[in-house]
Amino acid sequence: MVALAASTAVLLFNGTIRTNTRSLDAVAPALCFDSVVKATGTLEVVAAACPGARRVDLAGATAVPGLTDSHAHIMLEAARRRKADLSQCSNAAACASVLKRWGDAHPLQRWVQGFGFDQTAWAGGQWPTRHDLDVIRRPARADHISGHAVWVNSAALRAANVTRATKSPPGGTIVRDALGRPTGILTDDAMDLIDAVVPPPRASAVDASFQAVLEACAAAGLTGVHDLAALPGDVDYYLSRADQLTLRLNVYRDAASHEYIPPVGSGESRLVRVRGAKFFLDGAMGSWTAAMLQPYSDRPTTGTLIYNTSELLAGVKKWKVAGYQVAAHAIGDAANRQILDVYEQAGAKAADRFRVEHVQILSKQDLPRFAKLGVIPSMQTTHCASDLGYAAARLGARANLSYAWRALLDSGVDVLPLGSDFPTAGTIPPLLGLHAGITRERPDGTPAGGWHPEERLTPLETLRGYTADAAFAAFREKELGALERGYAADITLLAADPVTCDPARLPDLAVLGTVVGGDVVFAAPRGPLAGLARPRRAVSGRLSERALIAAAAWERRLVVDTAEDKKWARPWEEAMHAPARHRRGKAM
Numbered sequence: 001m002v003a004l005a006a007s008t009a010v011l012l013f014n015g016t017i018r019t020n021t022r023s024l025d026a027v028a029p030a031l032c033f034d035s036v037v038k039a040t041g042t043l044e045v046v047a048a049a050c051p052g053a054r055r056v057d058l059a060g061a062t063a064v065p066g067l068t069d070s071h072a073h074i075m076l077e078a079a080r081r082r083k084a085d086l087s088q089c090s091n092a093a094a095c096a097s098v099l100k101r102w103g104d105a106h107p108l109q110r111w112v113q114g115f116g117f118d119q120t121a122w123a124g125g126q127w128p129t130r131h132d133l134d135v136i137r138r139p140a141r142a143d144h145i146s147g148h149a150v151w152v153n154s155a156a157l158r159a160a161n162v163t164r165a166t167k168s169p170p171g172g173t174i175v176r177d178a179l180g181r182p183t184g185i186l187t188d189d190a191m192d193l194i195d196a197v198v199p200p201p202r203a204s205a206v207d208a209s210f211q212a213v214l215e216a217c218a219a220a221g222l223t224g225v226h227d228l229a230a231l232p233g234d235v236d237y238y239l240s241r242a243d244q245l246t247l248r249l250n251v252y253r254d255a256a257s258h259e260y261i262p263p264v265g266s267g268e269s270r271l272v273r274v275r276g277a278k279f280f281l282d283g284a285m286g287s288w289t290a291a292m293l294q295p296y297s298d299r300p301t302t303g304t305l306i307y308n309t310s311e312l313l314a315g316v317k318k319w320k321v322a323g324y325q326v327a328a329h330a331i332g333d334a335a336n337r338q339i340l341d342v343y344e345q346a347g348a349k350a351a352d353r354f355r356v357e358h359v360q361i362l363s364k365q366d367l368p369r370f371a372k373l374g375v376i377p378s379m380q381t382t383h384c385a386s387d388l389g390y391a392a393a394r395l396g397a398r399a400n401l402s403y404a405w406r407a408l409l410d411s412g413v414d415v416l417p418l419g420s421d422f423p424t425a426g427t428i429p430p431l432l433g434l435h436a437g438i439t440r441e442r443p444d445g446t447p448a449g450g451w452h453p454e455e456r457l458t459p460l461e462t463l464r465g466y467t468a469d470a471a472f473a474a475f476r477e478k479e480l481g482a483l484e485r486g487y488a489a490d491i492t493l494l495a496a497d498p499v500t501c502d503p504a505r506l507p508d509l510a511v512l513g514t515v516v517g518g519d520v521v522f523a524a525p526r527g528p529l530a531g532l533a534r535p536r537r538a539v540s541g542r543l544s545e546r547a548l549i550a551a552a553a554w555e556r557r558l559v560v561d562t563a564e565d566k567k568w569a570r571p572w573e574e575a576m577h578a579p580a581r582h583r584r585g586k587a588m
C-alpha cells in the first residue's frame with residue numbers, strides 16, 4: 001500500500017456526492033479534500049480550487065458524509081473477538097471442536113475461552129460435561145448464552161481447585177454427578193470460583209482484537225462511533241492507542257463505574273472526545289427486564305427500574321454540573337418516563353443535548369416530551385428488525401408506540417441519531433441500519449412491507465441519522481456530518497446512492513472506501529481509492545493496568561450482554577430444567 005503524503009489533496013469526480021443530508025438536492029459531482037473538505041461542485045469549479053490535487057474517478061460511485069454509529073460498545077466488541085463464538089454449535093462435540101480450533105489458533109492464551117453455548121437448542125437438551133471438553137489440554141471454559149452458567153473442562157476444575165469436597169457457594173451451584181463429582185457446569189455465583197483463576201487478557205491480545213474491530217468498522221464504512229458506557233480503563237486505552245485509531249470516538253463514561261468524576265475532556269486525543277456520561281435505567285424487553293408502566297402482555301411483571309428517581313436525579317445533576325452530556329439507557333415506557341422526569345427536574349435545557357438511548361417503548365403522554373424538552377432520542381433501527389418476532393406478544397397494543405421513529409419526528413423531534421448497539425444487539429455494518437430504518441424489515445426482506453410500516457423513515461432521514469444527526473448528538477454539527485467546505489474529510493464511499501437505490505440492495509451494497517480526517521482508512525481492492533490507503537501504524541507503548549482490568553471486565557460482561565442481545569426468550573429457571581420446544585431467534 002502506498003502512503004498518501006500529508007499535503008496531497010484528493011479530488012473525487014464523476015460521482016454523486018451528498019454534501020448535506022438535510023436536503024435531497026445537496027448533491028455535487030465532484031469534491032476535493034485534504035484533512036478537510038476544500039471544495040465541492042462541478043469538476044471545473046473543484047479543480048480550480050484544488051490545483052495539483054490527485055484525481056480519483058469515482059466511476060458513478062456515491063460519497064456520503066462519513067457514517068457514524070451513535071450507539072455501540074467498542075471494547076465489548078473487542079472482547080467478543082477474544083473468545084470463540086459457540087452460539088451456532090448444535091451439540092457439545094461441535095462446541096469442543098470450535099474451542100479446540102480456537103485454542104490451536106491462539107497458542108499463547110493460557111485459557112481457551114468461548115461464549116454463547118445453548119444446550120436447550122441441542123437434541124435432548126442435556127447439559128454437557130467436562131469430559132466433552134477434555135480434548136483440550138489447557139483449561140477451557142465456555143459461557144452459557146444466558147450468562148448464568150459456565151461449562152469447563154477437567155483442567156479448568158483443577159486450576160480452580162474445584163473438587164468433590166468443594167461446597168457450592170450461596171447463590172450458585174456446582175452441578176454434580178451421582179457420585180458427587182463436579183460435572184463441569186457451575187451456575188450463577190459458583191461461576192466466581194472459575195472467574196477467580198482466569199488470567200486477564202494479555203496486552204497483545206487486547207491490541208489484536210481492538211485492531212480487528214477498527215478494521216471491521218473501516219471496511220463497513222464507519223468513520224465514527226459513539227462509545228456508550230466506557231470504563232475508566234477504556235479511556236486510558238484509547239489514549240494510549242491514539243495513533244492506531246482509524247475512526248472518531250465520541251465516548252460516554254459509564255457513570256456507575258466511576259467513583260469520582262474526571263474533568264470533562266480528560267483522556268482525549270485527535271480522534272477521541274470524552275465528554276459524555278451514561279446511566280443504565282432498566283434492562284431489555286426480550287428478558288422482561290425493561291421497566292414498564294403496566295405488566296407485559298405475556299408475563300405478570302413490569303420489569304425493573306435500576307435507580308430510584310431521587311438517586312438518579314442526584315447522579316445526573318453531578319455529571320451535569322461537571323460539564324458532561326448525559327445519556328441514559330431506557331427501553332421500557334416506565335424507564336423513559338423516569339429519565340424524562342429526571343432531566344426535567346435537573347433543569348436540562350435543549351442546549352444540553354441530553355440523550356435517551358434506545359427509547360424503545362413510549363407511552364402516549366411521554367412521546368411529545370422529547371421535542372418539548374429538547375431531549376435527543378438515540379435509536380437503533382435494527383432493534384426493531386431483530387425484536388419484531390416477539391414484540392407484539394410482549395407488548396400487545398403498546399407495540400404501536402415502540403420503535404416509534406416517525407411518531408417522534410412528527411411530534412417535533414428533529415434530531416434522530418441512529419446506531420446499531422453492536423455487539424450487544426446488533427452488528428457493525430451501518431448499511432444494515434439504513435436498510436432497517438427505511439423498511440422495518442429484516443435484512444432478508446421479511447416481513448415484506450415492514451413491521452408497523454407507518455413508522456418507517458425516508459432514506460434521507462435514515463442517512464441523516466448516521467451523519468448530521470450523529471454529529472449534532474455529539475455537539476459537532478459544525479465540523480462533522482456534512483461534506484461542505486471546511487468540514488472534516490470524513491467520507492464513506494458506496495457503490496450506489498443509499499438515498500435513491502432500491503433499499504433491498506442496502507444490506508449487500510459494496511463499501512468502496514472510508515476516509516477519516518483525510519486519511520483513507522479503507523479502500524476496496526479494486527475500488528476508486530485502491531492504493532491510497534494509509535499504512536497500518538505499529539502499536540507501541542505499554543498499557544496501564546487499569547486498561548487491562550477494563551479489558552478483563554468486558555470479557556466477563558460479554559455473556560450477560562450477549563444474553564440480552566439474544567433476547568433470552570424464556571426465563572432462566574425454566575431453561576435450566578426443560579429443553580426449549582421452540583427455537584427463538586431470527587426466524588421466529
Ligand SMILES: [Zn+2]
Nearest residue numbers: 071228421424
Ligand atoms: Zn448499548
